[in-house]
Amino acid sequence: MTPLVDAASWILLISGAALCVIGGIGLHRMPDFYSRTHAGGLTDTLGATLILVGLALQAGLTLISVKLLMIVFLLHLTSPTATHALVKAAYSRGLEVGREGSDGIPP
Amino acid sequence: MFVFAATGVLATMLLALARAVLGPSVYDRILAVNMIGTKTMLLIAVAGFLGGRPEWLDLALLYALISFIAVLAVLRFSKYGDLGSDDQVRR
Numbered sequence: 001m002t003p004l005v006d007a008a009s010w011i012l013l014i015s016g017a018a019l020c021v022i023g024g025i026g027l028h029r030m031p032d033f034y035s036r037t038h039a040g041g042l043t044d045t046l047g048a049t050l051i052l053v054g055l056a057l058q059a060g061l062t063l064i065s066v067k068l069l070m071i072v073f074l075l076h077l078t079s080p081t082a083t084h085a086l087v088k089a090a091y092s093r094g095l096e097v098g099r100e101g102s103d104g105i106p107p
Numbered sequence: 108m109f110v111f112a113a114t115g116v117l118a119t120m121l122l123a124l125a126r127a128v129l130g131p132s133v134y135d136r137i138l139a140v141n142m143i144g145t146k147t148m149l150l151i152a153v154a155g156f157l158g159g160r161p162e163w164l165d166l167a168l169l170y171a172l173i174s175f176i177a178v179l180a181v182l183r184f185s186k187y188g189d190l191g192s193d194d195q196v197r198r
Contacts, residue, residue, distance in 0.1 A: 013111065013112040017116060020116055024118065024119040024121075024122030024142075025122065027126050033134055036138060040123075040139075043142060043145070048148075048149055051149055051153065055152060058156060059156075067165070067168065070168065071164065071168050078172075079145065085182050086138060086178070089182045093186070095134060
């Protein structure tokens with residue numbers, strides 16, 4: 001494991017974990033539900049991608065890196081789909097944009 | 108290095124759990140549960156590397172698939188009141 005690959009792996013892992021924590025803090029500070037989906041999606045795609053690519057650099061050129069890249073590809077397909085389905089379900093049930101704390105779902 | 112990544116992911120999971128408890132609407136809670144599912148998958152992958160067992164990636168892949176299907180099933184149930192086929196659900 002050359003020092004360059006090790007340093008790149010360190011940087012990717014630390015920045016991925018920091019992005020995840022920043023997304024988690026944003027989940028609390030955002031004023032509205034629709035803003036919180038943006039904070040959640042940020043951790044799901046970019047934070048997870050950085051962490052998994054950092055792990056793939058650690059593993060070298062083996063089958064494990066191929067599996068990690070398959071997980072990255074799967075995450076990029078499924079995470080925006082789940083976020084979109086959630087926002088569409090919330091909007092079609094009448095959750096209002098820009099109103100904090102209102103459970104605007106009709107009975 | 109893996110310890111820092113695992114600690115960061117664990118802190119994110121605790122924050123998402125707090126949002127799942129606090130969230131004023133039910134959609135906040137579904138969002139938080141989706142986030143906890145993704146972070147669990149990451150934690151399995153990082154903990155596998157931490158313990159010297161990179162074979163745990165198969166578990167992470169499976170858990171990502173299952174949590175995605177679970178979130179879609181919860182949303183379908185909350186929209187239609189039923190998990191049945193398209194010609195049986197009430198519209």
